[in-house]
Amino acid sequence: MQADLQQQQQAAPQNQDAAAPQQADAAPQQAAAQPLDDTMLQAAIRYNRSLGLTPDQIKHYQRLLSTGSDGAFGPDTTRAIHTYQASKPGLTPDGKLGPQTRAALDGDHQAARNRPPGEAREMTEQEIQAAIRYNRGRYHDPAMIRQIQEKVGAGVDGSIGPDTIQKIWAWQQQNGLEADGRVGPRTLERMGIAGADMEQAEREAGTHGQEGTGGEVPSGNITQNISWANFQSNGQTVPRNLRPIVTQVCQELEKVIAAFGGRRIVINSGYRSPAYNRSIGGASQSQHTMGRACDFNIQGIRPSAVRQRIEQLIRSGQMRQGGLGAYANFTHYDIRGYRARW
Numbered sequence: 131m132q133a134d135l136q137q138q139q140q141a142a143p144q145n146q147d148a149a150a151p152q153q154a155d156a157a158p159q160q161a162a163a164q165p166l167d168d169t170m171l172q173a174a175i176r177y178n179r180s181l182g183l184t185p186d187q188i189k190h191y192q193r194l195l196s197t198g199s200d201g202a203f204g205p206d207t208t209r210a211i212h213t214y215q216a217s218k219p220g221l222t223p224d225g226k227l228g229p230q231t232r233a234a235l236d237g238d239h240q241a242a243r244n245r246p247p248g249e250a251r252e253m254t255e256q257e258i259q260a261a262i263r264y265n266r267g268r269y270h271d272p273a274m275i276r277q278i279q280e281k282v283g284a285g286v287d288g289s290i291g292p293d294t295i296q297k298i299w300a301w302q303q304q305n306g307l308e309a310d311g312r313v314g315p316r317t318l319e320r321m322g323i324a325g326a327d328m329e330q331a332e333r334e335a336g337t338h339g340q341e342g343t344g345g346e347v348p349s350g351n352i353t354q355n356i357s358w359a360n361f362q363s364n365g366q367t368v369p370r371n372l373r374p375i376v377t378q379v380c381q382e383l384e385k386v387i388a389a390f391g392g393r394r395i396v397i398n399s400g401y402r403s404p405a406y407n408r409s410i411g412g413a414s415q416s417q418h419t420m421g422r423a424c425d426f427n428i429q430g431i432r433p434s435a436v437r438q439r440i441e442q443l444i445r446s447g448q449m450r451q452g453g454l455g456a457y458a459n460f461t462h463y464d465i466r467g468y469r470a471r472w
C-alpha cells in the first residue's frame with residue numbers, strides 16, 4: 131500500500147508519569163458534562179498517548195467513536211471521547227480513554243454485533259456524516275466512486291451521499307468486514323478494486339498523452355504565485371481531469387506563501403505521471419500521481435519551520451488536513467483528506 135501511510139507517525143507512548151490508567155475514569159459523584167477546555171484537552175491527549183495502544187487499537191476505538199481513523203490520538207479523537215463519555219451515565223467526561231471508557235465502547239460494539247442480522251441497527255446520522263467526510267476526502271475521482279457504487283448496489287452517480295454510505299455499510303456487513311460506511315484500504319481490497327484510482331489516473335494520463343499536442347499542455351498561472359510550469363516539472367503534463375485537484379493543492383500552498391509574507395515557493399515535485407513516478411521509485415499509489423501532492427521549499431525558510439507553520443494553519447482550520455512529510459531538504463504536503471504524518 132502507500133508508503134506514505136506505512137510511515138505514518140505512531141502514537142508513541144510518552145509521558146509515562148500521566149495518571150495511572152486504573153484511576154483515569156472512575157466516576158465521581160458529580161459527573162456533569164463540563165466542556166473540555168484546552169488544559170483538560172492537552173492533559174487528556176497526554177494521558178491517551180501514554181496508554182501505549184497500538185495504531186490498530188486506536189483505529190478500532192476511533193471507528194467506534196465515528197471519528198477520523200488515523201491511528202493516533204489528537205484533539206479530534208480526544209474530543210470525540212469526551213462527547214461519548216458525556217452521553218454515557220457512569221463515565222467521567224474527561225476525554226481520557228481509560229479502562230472503563232474502553233469497556234463501555236467495546237460493550238456497545240459487542241451488543242451491536244450480537245443482534246440478529248434481521249435486527250441490524252441503522253447507521254446514526256452522525257456516523258453517516260462522518261463516513262461521507264471520510265470517503266469524500268479519500269475519493270475525488272467520480273469514475274472510482276462509480277465503481278464503488280456499482281459494487282455495493284447504490285445509485286451510480288459518481289458522488290458520495292447518504293444512500294451510498296448506507297449501501298457500503300450493508301455491503302461491509304454482508305462481507306464480514308467491520309461496518310462503518312468508510313471505504314478504507316481493507317474494504318477497497320475486498321471490493322477487488324484496490325488501486326483502481328491509480329489505474330484510472332494512468333488511463334487518463336495515457337489518453338491525454340496521445341492527445342497532448344498543441345494547446346493541450348496548460349500554461350500560465352494556476353494561482354497567484356504558482357504556474358503550471360512550476361507544478362509540471364520533468365516534462366509532466368497534468369491530465370485534464372486532475373487539474374481541478376492540482377488547483378486545490380496550489381490554493382492551500384498559497385496560504386503557506388502568505389504566512390511567510392509572500393516569499394518565493396520552490397517546487398521540487400508536483401504532479402508525476404504514474405510512469406514517471408515508477409521510474410524514480412515513488413510509492414506505488416503516490417499522492418503525486420493523483421495530483422494531490424507537492425514537495426516544495428519556501429525560499430530562505432528551514433523545512434522544519436515550514437512544517438510547523440502548516441501544522442498551525444491546519445490546527446486553526448485555515449488549511450486543509452492531509453499528508454505532511456518531513457524531509458531534510460523539503461516538505462511534502464498533500465490533500466488526501468485525512469491526517470498522515472511521517
Ligand SMILES: [Zn+2]
Binds near residue numbers: 423425
Ligand atoms: Zn512528496
